[in-house]
Amino acid sequence: MSAxxxxxxxLLPAFYERFEQRWGKxxxxxxxxxxxxxxxxxxxxxxxxxxxxxAVVPIWTEDPRHRSFGVFYxxxxxxxxxxxxxxxxxTENGQASTQEQISLRNDAFRKxxxxxxxxxxxxxx
Numbered sequence: 001m002s003a004x005x006x007x008x009x010x011l012l013p014a015f016y017e018r019f020e021q022r023w024g025k026x027x028x029x030x031x032x033x034x035x036x037x038x039x040x041x042x043x044x045x046x047x048x049x050x051x052x053x054x055a056v057v058p059i060w061t062e063d064p065r066h067r068s069f070g071v072f073y074x075x076x077x078x079x080x081x082x083x084x085x086x087x088x089x090x091t092e093n094g095q096a097s098t099q100e101q102i103s104l105r106n107d108a109f110r111k112x113x114x115x116x117x118x119x120x121x122x123x124x125x
Contacts, residue, residue, distance in 0.1 A: 069112035085115030
């Protein structure tokens with residue numbers, strides 16, 4: 001039985017701290033979708049036995065229409081790892097979301113969450 005558990009609260013502060021330790025001060029605000037114009041999906045897991053954590057968070061470039069989801073792992077002893085789920089990008093047109101845009105976003109999110117779960121629990125049959 002795995003000790004990993006979903007964590008449905010705010011993003012763990014350790015994600016911000018370790019991200020900025022690795023990539024520089026001020027680089028982590030994108031990790032929290034609530035600081036932007038609309039809430040976007042996010043998923044987190046913690047392992048209370050080891051102190052490790054994993055998060056799927058939205059990421060976007062300078063052009064806010066180009067977004068994707070990243071999977072970040074916090075090993076128990078510090079650092080932060082970027083796990084590569086493959087292409088999880090989608091584009092928004094800046095206006096009201098269309099059904100197609102919502103579907104693309106949801107597909108990208110599901111792919112990133114699936115990759116995170118495979119990392120935690122191993123590939124599922």
